[in-house]
Amino acid sequence: MDKMDTEIGPRGTLELLSQREVEALTSSAQQVKLSGLFRRCALAVLNTGSTSDDAAAIFDAYDDFSIEVTGRTRGLKLVIKNAPASAFVEGRMVEGIRQHLFAVLRDIVYIGTDISNTDLFDLDRSEGITDAVFHILKHARVLNPGLQPKLVVCWGGHSITRIEYDYTKEVGYHLGLRGLDVCTGCGPGAMKGPMKGALVGHAKQRVRKARYLGLSEPGIIAAEPPNPIVSHLVVLPDIEKRLEAFVRLAHGIIIFPGGVGTTEEILYLLGIMLEPSNQEQQLPIIFTGPSASADYFRELDVFLKLTLGEEIGDLYRIVVGDAEKVGQWLSKSLRDVKKQRRRDGDAYYFNWLLNVPPEHQKPFDVTHESVAALCLSRDLPAHQLVVNLRRAFSAIVTGNVKDYGIRMIDKNGPFELHGNSGFAKALDKLLQRFVAQGRMKLEKDTYRPCYRVIPG
DSSP: OOEEEEEEOOOSSSOSOOHHHHHHHHOHHHHHHHHHHHHHHHHHHHTTTOSOOOHHHHHHHTTTOEEEEEEETTEEEEEEEEEEGGGEETTEEOHHHHHHHHHHHHHHHHIIIIITOTTTOOTTSHHHHHHHHHHHHHHTTOOOTTOOSOEEEEEOOSSOOHHHHHHHHHHHHHHHHTTOEEEEOSSSGGGTHHHHHHHHHHHHTTOSSOOEEEEEOTTTTTTSOOOTTOSEEEEOSSHHHHHHHHHHHOSEEEEOSOOHHHHHHHHHHHHHHTSGGGTTOOOOEEEEEOGGGHHHHHHHHHHHHHHHOGGGGGGOEEEESOHHHHHHHHHHHHHHHHHHHHHHTOOSSSOTTSOOOHHHHSOOOOOHHHHHTOOBOTTSOHHHHHHHHHHHHHHHHHHHHOHHHHHHHHHHOOEEEEEOHHHHHHHHHHHHHHHHTTOSOSOGGGOOOSEEEEEO
């Protein structure tokens, strides 16, 4: 396994720093506080293009990797040792990777200083959490008041079939032809395909300032390193703030085939849209995939209606095998988004009026005990069940791909999900379908479930 050493300066962010700011970034106290987190995220970025989604395996393979922030007269630099050679071309770091490295540094430092300072952001209150999400995005310079509503969030699995991946590119192409920007979870599969397709569509239309936003979080970035097309990378503190950033930035949302991570995103989104205070919100949601994915969406639709009630189907539209129709419908629907924002006096660049209840914002600490304590029963009110169910899927994501989750499962065995008999059967059936379709991990043939569904 080839490895390389290098020293690089910032480009794309953190270029203009005062001596005081450099000293704050390079102080020994700051290094100790943030070095472990920054090292893990930096190694993930340097592994862009990796075919593994096993974070623990990546960290073990590069256990001698190190990265240090040091000061210099005109700013700062990174001193890197034993980095993956795939991040370099003829001895020079790939420019996109270099920019992503400093984006990670920017966000990790900002999250570890300003955001963790509860004097500035009261993270015990819903408004304080939303304010923190806003300031992270503002600090990353992805909020542009001058742009019309045209940002489409695309969700879907990192482990999808080639037919599904090609379809995501086709949808992205039709978005690009209509001048729409793309935001994804920044990884491979359905997170890369729409960006790749939109790149071609934008090129045909000579769109010079197209945006390809990637939103990640420290626990998952190693398993889903930023794909090379991402032009703006933002690392949010946790999955809940990442999800809130998605829905507040979005003018429309496309959901491609995926596994437990995609289902977690869907449950979060629909749980919010079920809130009575959000009934007037215009946020077009479309489920789409190639004709070969028709069964996937049929099963998902059945599960969602079983869980949240038949009326949940009114919140989304399913289009199978027609990428152009997806582009047409979204382009038309964005006009309604613009009208609603103008009518209500809300910003185009950040949906302040969307009500995200506190139970959707509070980070869920995944442990064997907390997962086993989740009540999964149709006897619960829909708004409470959707929160617990979203957390259950979040736990499976943790056990599948996050470094600490993988090690937790290795040590203590699978998580236990408890539900009443009818609901547990439906949940287990959906998860078994994900396993059979290879949607859990990239290493499809060797997947060992990190969970057990226990009827009770």
